[in-house]
Amino acid sequence: QKEVEQNSGPLSVPEGAIASLNCTYSDRGSQSFFWYRQYSGKSPELIMSIYSNGDKEDGRFTAQLNKASQYVSLLIRDSQPSDSATYLCAGSNSGYALNFGKGTSLLVTP
Protein backbone atom coordinates (compact mmCIF):
# COMPACT_ATOMS: atom_id res chain seq x y z
CA GLN A 1 0.00 0.00 0.00
CA LYS A 2 1.52 3.29 -1.09
CA GLU A 3 0.43 5.62 1.67
CA VAL A 4 1.07 9.28 2.20
CA GLU A 5 0.10 10.51 5.65
CA GLN A 6 -0.73 14.06 6.67
CA ASN A 7 -2.26 15.56 9.77
CA SER A 8 -5.70 16.76 8.67
CA GLY A 9 -5.59 19.82 10.94
CA PRO A 10 -6.86 22.43 10.93
CA LEU A 11 -3.53 24.11 11.53
CA SER A 12 -4.10 27.64 12.69
CA VAL A 13 -1.32 30.24 12.56
CA PRO A 14 -1.42 34.03 12.97
CA GLU A 15 -0.68 36.27 10.02
CA GLY A 16 3.05 36.78 9.55
CA ALA A 17 4.02 33.54 11.31
CA ILE A 18 5.66 30.45 9.81
CA ALA A 19 3.31 27.61 8.93
CA SER A 20 4.87 24.15 9.02
CA LEU A 21 3.14 21.32 7.18
CA ASN A 22 4.37 17.75 7.43
CA CYS A 23 3.95 14.56 5.47
CA THR A 24 5.31 11.01 5.75
CA TYR A 25 5.27 8.32 3.09
CA SER A 26 5.56 4.54 3.11
CA ASP A 27 6.68 3.81 -0.46
CA ARG A 28 10.48 3.83 -0.53
CA GLY A 29 10.28 3.75 -4.32
CA SER A 30 8.87 7.27 -4.40
CA GLN A 31 11.27 9.47 -6.34
CA SER A 32 9.66 12.88 -6.33
CA PHE A 33 7.32 14.80 -4.09
CA PHE A 34 4.88 17.60 -4.60
CA TRP A 35 2.92 20.07 -2.54
CA TYR A 36 -0.36 21.24 -3.99
CA ARG A 37 -2.62 23.94 -2.60
CA GLN A 38 -6.36 23.53 -2.98
CA TYR A 39 -8.85 26.25 -2.18
CA SER A 40 -12.37 25.14 -1.38
CA GLY A 41 -14.24 24.27 -4.56
CA LYS A 42 -11.13 24.69 -6.73
CA SER A 43 -8.60 22.39 -8.33
CA PRO A 44 -5.19 21.52 -6.87
CA GLU A 45 -2.48 23.99 -7.78
CA LEU A 46 1.23 23.10 -7.63
CA ILE A 47 3.19 25.00 -4.98
CA MET A 48 6.48 23.13 -4.77
CA SER A 49 8.18 20.05 -6.11
CA ILE A 50 11.28 18.31 -4.73
CA TYR A 51 13.20 15.12 -5.42
CA SER A 52 16.59 15.57 -3.73
CA ASN A 53 17.26 15.37 -0.03
CA GLY A 54 17.52 18.75 1.60
CA ASP A 55 15.75 22.06 1.20
CA LYS A 56 14.33 23.79 -1.82
CA GLU A 57 13.21 27.40 -1.54
CA ASP A 58 10.87 29.39 -3.76
CA GLY A 59 9.79 32.77 -2.46
CA ARG A 60 7.97 32.33 0.86
CA PHE A 61 7.86 28.54 0.43
CA THR A 62 10.49 25.99 1.43
CA ALA A 63 10.11 22.28 0.79
CA GLN A 64 12.23 19.83 2.76
CA LEU A 65 12.83 16.18 1.91
CA ASN A 66 14.45 13.48 4.04
CA LYS A 67 14.33 10.17 2.19
CA ALA A 68 15.98 8.23 5.05
CA SER A 69 13.15 9.27 7.38
CA GLN A 70 10.56 9.21 4.56
CA TYR A 71 9.51 12.69 5.50
CA VAL A 72 8.51 15.74 3.47
CA SER A 73 7.61 19.15 4.81
CA LEU A 74 6.51 22.55 3.57
CA LEU A 75 7.28 25.78 5.36
CA ILE A 76 5.36 28.93 4.54
CA ARG A 77 7.04 32.07 5.82
CA ASP A 78 5.17 35.32 6.50
CA SER A 79 1.84 33.49 6.26
CA GLN A 80 -1.01 35.49 4.76
CA PRO A 81 -4.78 35.00 5.08
CA SER A 82 -4.74 34.16 1.36
CA ASP A 83 -2.63 31.09 2.22
CA SER A 84 -5.64 29.59 4.01
CA ALA A 85 -6.39 26.44 2.04
CA THR A 86 -5.89 22.68 2.10
CA TYR A 87 -2.34 21.57 1.33
CA LEU A 88 -1.94 18.22 -0.36
CA CYS A 89 1.30 16.26 -0.19
CA ALA A 90 1.90 13.77 -3.01
CA GLY A 91 4.59 11.27 -3.88
CA SER A 92 5.41 9.80 -7.26
CA ASN A 93 7.06 6.45 -7.96
CA SER A 94 9.12 6.77 -11.14
CA GLY A 95 6.90 9.49 -12.56
CA TYR A 96 3.63 7.59 -12.57
CA ALA A 97 0.43 8.64 -10.87
CA LEU A 98 0.59 10.80 -7.79
CA ASN A 99 -0.26 9.26 -4.43
CA PHE A 100 -1.88 11.97 -2.41
CA GLY A 101 -2.25 12.39 1.31
CA LYS A 102 -5.61 13.47 2.67
CA GLY A 103 -4.45 17.04 3.02
CA THR A 104 -3.85 19.48 5.85
CA SER A 105 -6.21 22.38 6.31
CA LEU A 106 -4.35 25.63 7.04
CA LEU A 107 -6.05 28.68 8.52
CA VAL A 108 -4.12 31.94 8.72
CA THR A 109 -5.82 34.36 11.06
CA PRO A 110 -5.43 38.16 10.66
Added chain:
Amino acid sequence: DTAVSQTPKYLVTQMGNDKSIKCEQNLGHDTMYWYKQDSKKFLKIMFSYNNKELIINETVPNRFSPKSPDKAHLNLHINSLELGDSAVYFCASSLRTGDYLLAKNIQYFGAGTRLSVL
Protein backbone atom coordinates in the same frame (compact mmCIF):
# COMPACT_ATOMS: atom_id res chain seq x y z
CA ASP B 1 -6.68 29.81 -22.85
CA THR B 2 -7.35 27.14 -20.22
CA ALA B 3 -4.55 24.57 -20.20
CA VAL B 4 -6.62 21.59 -19.00
CA SER B 5 -10.33 21.97 -19.55
CA GLN B 6 -13.14 19.68 -18.46
CA THR B 7 -16.79 19.64 -19.36
CA PRO B 8 -19.25 19.76 -17.83
CA LYS B 9 -18.37 21.59 -14.63
CA TYR B 10 -21.46 20.25 -12.87
CA LEU B 11 -23.39 17.08 -13.57
CA VAL B 12 -26.56 16.13 -11.71
CA THR B 13 -28.17 12.86 -12.69
CA GLN B 14 -30.29 9.98 -11.50
CA MET B 15 -29.07 6.58 -10.36
CA GLY B 16 -28.76 4.12 -13.20
CA ASN B 17 -28.04 6.71 -15.87
CA ASP B 18 -24.96 6.76 -18.10
CA LYS B 19 -22.88 9.93 -18.34
CA SER B 20 -19.62 11.17 -19.84
CA ILE B 21 -17.07 13.75 -18.81
CA LYS B 22 -14.69 15.23 -21.36
CA CYS B 23 -11.17 16.52 -20.88
CA GLU B 24 -8.84 18.34 -23.23
CA GLN B 25 -5.35 19.73 -22.71
CA ASN B 26 -3.55 22.21 -24.94
CA LEU B 27 -0.17 21.90 -23.24
CA GLY B 28 1.25 19.37 -25.67
CA HIS B 29 1.57 16.83 -22.85
CA ASP B 30 1.94 13.10 -23.43
CA THR B 31 0.15 11.84 -20.34
CA MET B 32 -3.33 12.40 -18.98
CA TYR B 33 -5.03 11.24 -15.81
CA TRP B 34 -8.38 10.92 -14.10
CA TYR B 35 -8.58 11.42 -10.35
CA LYS B 36 -11.58 11.12 -8.02
CA GLN B 37 -11.93 13.37 -4.97
CA ASP B 38 -14.47 12.10 -2.47
CA SER B 39 -16.49 14.02 0.09
CA LYS B 40 -13.57 13.84 2.54
CA LYS B 41 -11.38 15.55 -0.05
CA PHE B 42 -9.19 12.47 -0.61
CA LEU B 43 -7.78 12.61 -4.14
CA LYS B 44 -7.19 9.20 -5.69
CA ILE B 45 -5.88 8.14 -9.09
CA MET B 46 -8.29 6.23 -11.32
CA PHE B 47 -6.63 6.02 -14.73
CA SER B 48 -3.56 7.21 -16.56
CA TYR B 49 -2.99 7.32 -20.32
CA ASN B 50 0.27 7.92 -22.10
CA ASN B 51 0.02 8.73 -25.82
CA LYS B 52 -3.46 7.18 -25.96
CA GLU B 53 -2.30 4.01 -24.23
CA LEU B 54 -3.72 2.97 -20.86
CA ILE B 55 -0.88 2.59 -18.37
CA ILE B 56 -2.58 2.79 -15.00
CA ASN B 57 -5.95 1.32 -14.13
CA GLU B 58 -6.48 1.41 -10.39
CA THR B 59 -9.16 -0.61 -8.66
CA VAL B 60 -12.10 1.08 -10.29
CA PRO B 61 -15.44 -0.58 -11.12
CA ASN B 62 -15.64 -1.55 -14.78
CA ARG B 63 -18.65 0.78 -15.06
CA PHE B 64 -15.98 3.43 -15.53
CA SER B 65 -14.43 3.40 -18.98
CA PRO B 66 -11.84 5.94 -20.09
CA LYS B 67 -11.25 6.68 -23.75
CA SER B 68 -8.41 8.61 -25.32
CA PRO B 69 -9.05 9.44 -28.99
CA ASP B 70 -5.75 11.31 -29.17
CA LYS B 71 -3.13 12.40 -26.69
CA ALA B 72 -4.83 15.76 -26.11
CA HIS B 73 -8.14 14.24 -25.04
CA LEU B 74 -9.19 11.84 -22.32
CA ASN B 75 -12.85 11.20 -21.70
CA LEU B 76 -14.51 9.27 -18.91
CA HIS B 77 -17.73 7.36 -19.45
CA ILE B 78 -19.66 6.04 -16.48
CA ASN B 79 -22.40 3.43 -16.85
CA SER B 80 -25.20 2.68 -14.41
CA LEU B 81 -24.37 5.51 -12.04
CA GLU B 82 -24.58 4.80 -8.31
CA LEU B 83 -24.93 7.08 -5.30
CA GLY B 84 -21.33 6.34 -4.32
CA ASP B 85 -20.09 7.78 -7.60
CA SER B 86 -20.95 11.27 -6.36
CA ALA B 87 -17.62 13.10 -6.15
CA VAL B 88 -15.48 15.64 -7.93
CA TYR B 89 -13.60 14.17 -10.88
CA PHE B 90 -10.39 15.88 -11.91
CA CYS B 91 -8.54 15.49 -15.15
CA ALA B 92 -4.81 16.21 -15.15
CA SER B 93 -1.92 16.09 -17.58
CA SER B 94 1.86 15.95 -17.45
CA LEU B 95 4.56 16.26 -20.06
CA ARG B 96 5.72 12.71 -19.70
CA THR B 97 5.28 9.92 -17.23
CA GLY B 98 7.88 7.38 -16.15
CA ASP B 99 10.49 10.10 -16.42
CA TYR B 100 12.92 10.78 -13.61
CA LEU B 101 13.28 14.41 -14.66
CA LEU B 102 11.12 16.16 -12.14
CA ALA B 103 9.76 18.93 -14.35
CA LYS B 104 8.25 16.40 -16.73
CA ASN B 105 6.36 14.71 -13.90
CA ILE B 106 4.49 17.82 -12.79
CA GLN B 107 0.78 17.35 -13.19
CA TYR B 108 -1.60 20.18 -14.06
CA PHE B 109 -5.22 19.84 -13.06
CA GLY B 110 -8.43 20.84 -14.71
CA ALA B 111 -11.14 22.70 -12.80
CA GLY B 112 -13.00 19.49 -11.94
CA THR B 113 -16.45 18.07 -12.64
CA ARG B 114 -18.76 17.87 -9.66
CA LEU B 115 -20.96 14.81 -10.16
CA SER B 116 -24.07 14.40 -8.03
CA VAL B 117 -26.03 11.17 -8.34
CA LEU B 118 -29.55 11.38 -6.90
